[in-house]
Amino acid sequence: MKKTIRDLKLDGKTVLMRVDFNVPIKDGVITNDNRIVQAIPSIQYALDNNAKLVLFSHLGRVKSEEDKKANTLAPVAVRLSELLGQDVKFVPYTRGAELENKIKSLKEKEILMFENTRFEDIEGKKESKNDPDLGKYWASLGDVFVNDAFGTAHRAHASNVGIASNIKETAAGFLMEKEIKFIGEAVDIPVRPFVAILGGAKVSDKISVIENLLNKADKIFICGAMAYTFFKASGIEIGTSRFEEEYVEFAKGLLEKAKGKIVLPIDNVTADKFDIDAVPHITEDSNIQKDKMGLDIGPKTIELFKKELVDAKTVVWNGPAGVFEFPNFANGTKAICQMIAMLADATTVIGGGDSAAAAIQLGFEDKFTHISTGGGASLEYLEGKELPGVSSINDK
Numbered sequence: 180m181k182k183t184i185r186d187l188k189l190d191g192k193t194v195l196m197r198v199d200f201n202v203p204i205k206d207g208v209i210t211n212d213n214r215i216v217q218a219i220p221s222i223q224y225a226l227d228n229n230a231k232l233v234l235f236s237h238l239g240r241v242k243s244e245e246d247k248k249a250n251t252l253a254p255v256a257v258r259l260s261e262l263l264g265q266d267v268k269f270v271p272y273t274r275g276a277e278l279e280n281k282i283k284s285l286k287e288k289e290i291l292m293f294e295n296t297r298f299e300d301i302e303g304k305k306e307s308k309n310d311p312d313l314g315k316y317w318a319s320l321g322d323v324f325v326n327d328a329f330g331t332a333h334r335a336h337a338s339n340v341g342i343a344s345n346i347k348e349t350a351a352g353f354l355m356e357k358e359i360k361f362i363g364e365a366v367d368i369p370v371r372p373f374v375a376i377l378g379g380a381k382v383s384d385k386i387s388v389i390e391n392l393l394n395k396a397d398k399i400f401i402c403g404a405m406a407y408t409f410f411k412a413s414g415i416e417i418g419t420s421r422f423e424e425e426y427v428e429f430a431k432g433l434l435e436k437a438k439g440k441i442v443l444p445i446d447n448v449t450a451d452k453f454d455i456d457a458v459p460h461i462t463e464d465s466n467i468q469k470d471k472m473g474l475d476i477g478p479k480t481i482e483l484f485k486k487e488l489v490d491a492k493t494v495v496w497n498g499p500a501g502v503f504e505f506p507n508f509a510n511g512t513k514a515i516c517q518m519i520a521m522l523a524d525a526t527t528v529i530g531g532g533d534s535a536a537a538a539i540q541l542g543f544e545d546k547f548t549h550i551s552t553g554g555g556a557s558l559e560y561l562e563g564k565e566l567p568g569v570s571s572i573n574d575k
Contacts, residue, residue, distance in 0.1 A: 181351050196233065219262060232285075314341020361526070377400070382408045403501065410422075445483055448474055494528070
């Protein structure tokens with residue numbers, strides 16, 4: 180068990196909190212503030228307990244001076260200020276006298292946010308490569324460290340592992356605690372039957388996830404474009420559908436090893452081109468016509484998945500069932516959202532990425548036990564890997 184923010188005495192202390200404010204910004208305007216909203220419980224708890232709060236995050240990739248303009252956290256500080264109803268002091272630097280002085284002058288219940296941690300990557304990737312001096316410097320700015328950024332937990336960066344290695348007291352924020360609890364417990368100590376639904380484009384992205392879940396899940400539904408590699412391995416006609424030639428033998432081996440645990444689509448929604456205006460066509464069975472490509476699961480597959488899910492008590496879903504960005508090919512993903520949402524007394528977890536975006540976009544955000552904020556981190560957690568950002572937090 181990891182220490183959480185509740186285990187720390189925050190009164191009068193300068194609290195360094197790593198958050199994940201890597202939000203989409205277009206022309207200086209935040210287009211989705213979900214990650215900011217998700218961090219508010221930890222922020223509010225620290226303020227309610229008389230902390231002097233210092234927040235920091237990465238935003239986008241910063242490789243040049245030009246990237247700095249597009250990836251400043253200044254608009255995020257403004258939005259956080261609006262959401263909290265209080266001033267958020269913003270310092271446009273990642274180090275230096277101005278930052279140090281402003282942190283020293285913070286009063287209890289006040290918040291300061293400093294600039295994008297990845298500004299440190301322009302010269303030698305100091306943040307991303309966990310430069311020891313940078314981690315030590317940031318740790319020197321506060322008394323305790325709270326890591327609430329699960330989205331970067333699969334990376335050892337200066338702003339998570341670097342700080343944690345140089346400060347005595349570390350703990351998980353509420354969001355990090357939720358991620359550890361729901362994804363970890365769902366996979367490691369599931370209430371059965373445990374069903375995993377894996378979609379998305381590539382088998383190569385999910386190799387370790389499938390291998391790990393084969394030992395733990397009762398059923399694994401495979402959908403999305405990755406299903407066509409499994410079709411190819413089974414001798415099913417895939418037409419012009421996207422697949423990974425180099426993983427066909429691997430998929431064949433997994434199907435043999437699975438002994439019936441893997442459930443593949445039994446019909447498909449196809450089209451003659453990858454286009455938002457493409458005309459959908461439903462196949463009779465798994466086989467796809469030679470001049471068509473699969474872009475979604477069909478109605479028979481939806482019914483099959485529904486039937487297999489009826490008694491599920493734990494469901495983990497990662498990856499959409501089709502090209503949900505195209506309305507004509509969003510039905511499978513929408514149906515999966517609906518069928519999971521209707522499950523009574525089940526723990527239902529979406530493992531970040533496109534499936535999380537789809538659930539939110541389709542209006543099912545409140546229907547799941549937990550929607551992960553970390554795409555890559557949740558995938559690695561599903562693989563059974565130890566995440567450096569989690570392991571660097573103090574145990575209770």
